[in-house]
Amino acid sequence: MTQTMLIALALALPAPAAPVQTTEQRQVSAVELFALAAKAEGAGRPDDAETMYRALARDPDAEIRAEARFRLGQLLERMGRKREAATTYRALLDEKPDAARVRLELARLLTQLGDEGAARRELRQAQAGGLPPQVAQLVDQFAAALRSRKPWGASLEVALVPDSNVNRATDAATLDTVLAPLQLSRDAREQSGIGARIGGQLYARVPVAANLALVPRVSGQGDFYDRGRFNDVSASALVGLEWSLGRDRLRPSIGGTQRWYGGSPYARTATAAIDWQHPLGSRAQLTTSATIADTRYRGNRLQDGLLLNGAIAYERAFSARAGGSLTLSATRQTANDPGYATAGGGASLLGWREFGRTTVYATIGLRRLEGDARLFLFPQRRKEWNVSLGLGGTFRRLQIHGFAPIVRLDWERNRSTVGIYDYVRKAATIGLTRAF
Known part of the structure; x- marks a missing residue:
């Protein structure tokens, strides 16, 4: 239900504007390249389509870049490369922060990637930028029901x-x-020093009921220096709902943490x-x-x-x-x-x-x-x-x-x-x- 809602509200917004050029020759070139990319994907050659979209994403015209990045993001997602698709949408938003549909697409991808907090943040930013009333209502419903599905x-x-x-x-x-x-x-x-910080976490999400999940989590962080007596390392294990x-x-x-200092x-x-x-x-x-x-x-x-x-x-x-x-x-x-x-x-x-x-x-x-x-x-x-x-x-x-x-x-x-x-x-x- 969550993904269906986001797809519906994203489609309710227009995609980035189609490219409009001041030079007729360059307009035809860009339009033809977009058409060739779509044809290549339809013919089962997504790598060729990706190459053409990436070339268009470097075009001097901002509208062409936006259109190319949007299509590239959708292509990468269809190819299963969701993290690259999210990065592509973010590059588009860096130039066009008010592109609400792109921000909603990014929120949907972040949900699939398990980053619920970032997805909620993108929804709030989309709403702060202004949305049509019907879309704003759908976003509000989605934000209330948002749950990460990543196991x-x-x-x-x-x-x-x-x-x-x-x-x-x-x-x-x-x-x-x-x-x-x-x-x-x-x-x-x-004492002063230059250290290396390494941190990470691993979690799982086990559904228990429609609105309830069990979430075990392990994490760790360490600051390491050439003088080992100042090394500061901690490890945690938690299980929650x-x-x-x-x-x-x-x-x-509930859980526990162990900390080591100086080994x-x-x-x-x-x-x-x-x-x-x-x-x-x-x-x-x-x-x-x-x-x-x-x-x-x-x-x-x-x-x-x-x-x-x-x-x-x-x-x-x-x-x-x-x-x-x-x-x-x-x-x-x-x-x-x-x-x-x-x-x-x-x-x-x-x-x-x-x-x-x-x-x-x-x-x-x-x-x-x-x-x-x-x-x-x-x-x-x-x-x-x-x-x-x-x-x-x-x-x-x-x-x-x-x-x-x-x-x-x-x-x-x-x-x-x-x-x-x-x-x-x-x-x-x-x-x-x-x-x-």
């Missing part, structure tokens, strides 16, 4: 990460304590979580989440305790090219030693904008944290303000095999009354991400 999926991310403070440590050589000044070893102080309740989506899950076990966490997704009109979405985790630290049992976290996020499409979100969160960490127990809360803003074949985003976050009591060695109770800034971009013009380079710059300042937690950090991420 399994996987992802992999690889990046180079230069970081001025890989261990998020203070740059002070000594710290004031209630006994005497404490001399810090070099490893306990701020996806339950559709009308226009809403409910996802409870040694650092912490083990048992987690239960639930999140709720609720659409707000055609352009916005509200997501709330709650997590409770029992955390055990290998090196310091005084830190053992419960971690409770709650968050609410509001995401909105401003136009066919821009959007943003606001997230509010609260955290409570208990511990065997009250000095390690903390309570905190914060807010973060995200905004993004497409400029042709480049997507630029910016983030800003502010967080407050306070400890229940002072740690034995330090004269003051822990109180902190954390400010973070981020700026990044995805450059789809340079894509390779459906992946595009992404560059992100981050700055973080954690101002704390306890010197060991007081630090400044600057980092860059240079990696690859999907081009659609």
Whole structure:
């Protein structure tokens, strides 16, 4: 039903305009090449048709490029090359963000590829750009009923990460304590380095009922440096349910995480979580989440305790090219030693904008944290303000095999009354991400 609805509403919109040329000779040439490509596909020669569409997609005229990319995307989809088709539609939208039918075609493909979140985002962007009333109604119905059909999926991310403070440590050589000044070893102080970040996940979706699916998931991430004592690796396994309740989506899950630091076990966490997704009109979405985790630290049992976290996020499409979100969160960490127990809360803003074949985003976050009591060695109770800034971009013009380079710059300042937690950090991420 989901795919049928999207096909119907996509066909209710016009395709990109047929090419209109200012030079009669070039118009005939383009029209003839389109006709030859269609004839080649009809004769069972899709590779020849693909070659001609790709040639037309480099035409100086924007209308010819749009028509060629649209037809190429449909051809690639019929050939079973859905990821390439999605990349082709994205290239078309980079030049023509208001091409609603193309955006709906991309949303349908993303659904088939198992990326429900991205499909919903494309629908919101299409609605923000304006749709005919009958099509807008169909889109709204589809958005309410959207469910990913892909039985399994996987992802992999690889990046180079230069970081001025890989261990998020203070740059002070000594710290004031209630006994005497404490001399810090070099490893306990701020360390810079260039690391490699590798992350990925694998999931399956097992239908249980019409509106219910079982979703097991495993994931992992690691930051690796030439000095192995700063390597930070974590692995998680979760099993959850996806339950559709009308226009809403409910996802409870349970699982665990193991973290290693410097090659040694650092912490083990048992987690239960639930999140709720609720659409707000055609352009916005509200997501709330709650997590409770029992955390055990290998090196310091005084830190053992419960971690409770709650968050609410509001995401909105401003136009066919821009959007943003606001997230509010609260955290409570208990511990065997009250000095390690903390309570905190914060807010973060995200905004993004497409400029042709480049997507630029910016983030800003502010967080407050306070400890229940002072740690034995330090004269003051822990109180902190954390400010973070981020700026990044995805450059789809340079894509390779459906992946595009992404560059992100981050700055973080954690101002704390306890010197060991007081630090400044600057980092860059240079990696690859999907081009659609």
